[in-house]
Amino acid sequence: xxxxxxxxxxxxxxxxxxxxxxxxxxxxxxxxxxxxxxxxxxxxxxxxxxxxxxxxxxxxxxxxxxxxxxxxxxxxxxxxxxxxxxxxxxxxxxxxxxxxxxxxxxxxxxxxxxxxxxxxxxxxxxxxxxxxxxxxxxxxxxxxxxxxxxxxxxxxxxxxxxxxxxxxxxxxxxxxxxxxxxxxxxxxxxxxxxxxxxxxxxxxxxxxxxxxxxxxxxxxxxxxxxxxxxxxxxxxxxxxxxxxxxxxxxxxxxxxxxxxxxxxxxxxxxxxxxxxxxxxxxxxxxxxxxxxxxxxxxxxxxxxxxxxxxxxxxxxxxxxxxxxxxxxxxxxxxxxxxxxxxxxxxxxxxxxxxxxxxxxxxxxxxxxxxxxxxxxxxxxxxxxxxxxxxxxxxxxxxxxxxxxxxxxxxxxxxxxxxxxxx
Amino acid sequence: xxxxxxxxxxxxxxxxxxxxxxxxxxxxxxxxxxxxxxxxxxxxxxxxxxxxxxxxxxxxxxxxxxxxxxxxxxxxxxxxxxxxxxxxxxxxxxxxxxxxxxxxxxxxxxxxxxxxxxxxxxxxxxxxxxxxxxxxxxxxxxxxxxxxxxxxxxxxxxxxxxxxxxxxxxxxxxxxxxxxxxxxxxxxxxxxxxxxxxxxxxxxxxxxxxxxxx
Numbered sequence: 001x002x003x004x005x006x007x008x009x010x011x012x013x014x015x016x017x018x019x020x021x022x023x024x025x026x027x028x029x030x031x032x033x034x035x036x037x038x039x040x041x042x043x044x045x046x047x048x049x050x051x052x053x054x055x056x057x058x059x060x061x062x063x064x065x066x067x068x069x070x071x072x073x074x075x076x077x078x079x080x081x082x083x084x085x086x087x088x089x090x091x092x093x094x095x096x097x098x099x100x101x102x103x104x105x106x107x108x109x110x111x112x113x114x115x116x117x118x119x120x121x122x123x124x125x126x127x128x129x130x131x132x133x134x135x136x137x138x139x140x141x142x143x144x145x146x147x148x149x150x151x152x153x154x155x156x157x158x159x160x161x162x163x164x165x166x167x168x169x170x171x172x173x174x175x176x177x178x179x180x181x182x183x184x185x186x187x188x189x190x191x192x193x194x195x196x197x198x199x200x201x202x203x204x205x206x207x208x209x210x211x212x213x214x215x216x217x218x219x220x221x222x223x224x225x226x227x228x229x230x231x232x233x234x235x236x237x238x239x240x241x242x243x244x245x246x247x248x249x250x251x252x253x254x255x256x257x258x259x260x261x262x263x264x265x266x267x268x269x270x271x272x273x274x275x276x277x278x279x280x281x282x283x284x285x286x287x288x289x290x291x292x293x294x295x296x297x298x299x300x301x302x303x304x305x306x307x308x309x310x311x312x313x314x315x316x317x318x319x320x321x322x323x324x325x326x327x328x329x330x331x332x333x334x335x336x337x338x339x340x341x342x343x344x345x346x347x348x349x350x351x352x353x354x355x356x357x358x359x360x361x362x363x364x365x366x367x368x369x370x371x372x373x374x375x376x377x378x379x380x381x382x383x384x385x386x387x388x389x390x391x392x393x394x395x396x397x398x399x400x401x402x403x404x405x406x407x408x409x410x411x412x413x414x415x416x417x418x419x420x421x422x
Numbered sequence: 423x424x425x426x427x428x429x430x431x432x433x434x435x436x437x438x439x440x441x442x443x444x445x446x447x448x449x450x451x452x453x454x455x456x457x458x459x460x461x462x463x464x465x466x467x468x469x470x471x472x473x474x475x476x477x478x479x480x481x482x483x484x485x486x487x488x489x490x491x492x493x494x495x496x497x498x499x500x501x502x503x504x505x506x507x508x509x510x511x512x513x514x515x516x517x518x519x520x521x522x523x524x525x526x527x528x529x530x531x532x533x534x535x536x537x538x539x540x541x542x543x544x545x546x547x548x549x550x551x552x553x554x555x556x557x558x559x560x561x562x563x564x565x566x567x568x569x570x571x572x573x574x575x576x577x578x579x580x581x582x583x584x585x586x587x588x589x590x591x592x593x594x595x596x597x598x599x600x601x602x603x604x605x606x607x608x609x610x611x612x613x614x615x616x617x618x619x620x621x622x623x624x625x626x627x628x629x630x631x632x633x634x635x636x
Binding site: 052053055056057058059060061062063065292316337354355356357359 | 459460461480482483486487489490511520559569570577578579580581582583584585586587588590592595596597598599600601608609610
């Protein structure tokens with residue numbers, strides 16, 4: 001007779017035993033269940049055969065450490081314990097909603113960016129608008145010609161003053177938002193539209209529908225200084241690490257590449273450091289962890305729906321979580337160990353996760369079509385999201401800023417006030 | 423394209439049990455070192471699994487862990503030892519506050535045993551090197567866990583629990599215990615390794631340092 005040994009790794013006997021023998025009662029009529037409790041309750045439901053287990057401990061206990069204080073080593077942890085602080089309230093609905101007519105509903109584009117000077121740039125069709133968060137004022141930066149547009153990507157330079165605009169005709173325009181002047185046009189680096197961009201000091205990295213990634217030194221005439229080849233299809237995600245040493249790129253070929261500056265070559269295309277092929281759908285969502293170097297989060301499109309975590313030093317996949325829907329964008333909190341993802345069908349929600357447990361902390365709904373674009377305020381407290389439902393929403397998801405800004409309840413259609421050249 | 427043939431080694435039940443109990447010994451030491459339960463100076467470096475591993479030199483701790491791993495892999499008193507008989511379900515290392523005895527961290531090593539091997543005494547094949555690599559990955563994860571585990575900045579003590587089948591007689595050096603659980607823990611699953619006879623999963627749960635979500 002074969003003895004059946006069930007897979008115990010999927011069960012949590014601890015929790016089961018605890019719930020069965022200890023004081024805490026499950027509140028059956030609880031209508032609002034915390035995500036953490038829900039996770040444990042699921043494990044409880046999977047439990048079997050608690051009767052067949054006996055728990056033993058050694059009679060003689062190990063000696064207690066002689067030192068009164070733990071060694072230096074353990075206090076080097078990056079996460080100091082804080083005294084219990086009140087859990088912050090995360091509003092489930094957007095704090096503010098603005099109209100964004102003509103916002104292109106294309107998964108592969110990157111039409112929203114929030115600059116360090118606290119100005120949000122958004123591309124609606126052929127026009128780029130700037131929304132100043134400090135006084136909620138709107139201005140038009142540029143409207144491109146029909147044959148060159150629509151605008152396919154926007155990216156603020158680190159100085160928060162210069163801004164790059166990628167176009168459908170494969171060109172990239174560089175503007176000075178302070179003087180509203182165009183500085184130059186980058187041509188010849190791509191053969192089709194530029195849907196993704198990322199800045200690294202004076203280098204503007206552009207990703208094209210042609211699968212190419214180009215490093216452009218915007219200060220010099222011959223701006224193409226490096227090319228990364230590897231993607232077979234459109235490059236829709238592009239992010240430099242905080243140190244500027246590594247670049248993560250995601251493509252419609254379902255591949256994520258990690259490129260390292262140390263492998264740079266000026267006369268031939270640079271080889272990637274890692275090629276990560278675990279996603280089964282386009283990867284646009286990329287986010288480098290602010291509190292752990294070499295940790296990258298990636299999100300897969302409709303056929304994949306997972307968020308994966310990578311050690312970009314070794315290329316190892318550390319974790320993979322099924323979110324249930326297309327992942328359009330990812331943002332790490334600058335204040336807490338939390339990750340925010342934006343999704344498509346069916347809920348079009350923004351989900352806030354606790355890291356590393358990946359327990360859901362909040363789900364923010366409101367968008368009525370996929371939440372394709374997300375950007376974070378420079379103070380790290382607010383997130384802006386935009387969708388094909390032609391709305392731009394602001395969420396106080398990462399915490400309330402120290403100085404409360406009394407935002408005037410302005411008209412809800414700032415962009416329609418301006419004349420649009422059709 | 424050249425084909426890669428990986429040399430596989432024969433794994434017996436006894437051999438696998440030895441690998442698992444040895445793994446546990448090193449993992450326990452690594453946890454005690456990395457979590458700062460005992461002072462750094464009381465550990466010495468040895469080479470194992472292709473990594474520098476720390477082993478305690480404190481006689482009391484050393485003998486505790488040795489007795490423990492011996493129990494898992496060779497026990498003349500009971501007869502057939504727990505791992506070989508497939509009776510060991512998991513080994514849990516708990517780290518508690520020395521002052522309050524509150525459980526702060528729980529390192530859970532679940533063990534799944536291939537019943538065919540236990541019943542019929544067959545052996546399996548897997549490359550030693552591959553098992554080594556799997557264990558190496560876990561050891562690396564234990565070492566890097568300090569980046570997200572809360573700081574243990576009070577003196578701590580540790581204990582080890584063994585979850586066994588009920589039909590195993592309790593050896594006289596062991597007593598029945600409560601599971602020493604953490605209320606509302608945060609849990610992180612680490613890598614697992616598989617000798618094809620025993621599969622070991624690692625999970626660390628720790629005290630949530632924020633209020634419970636309602």
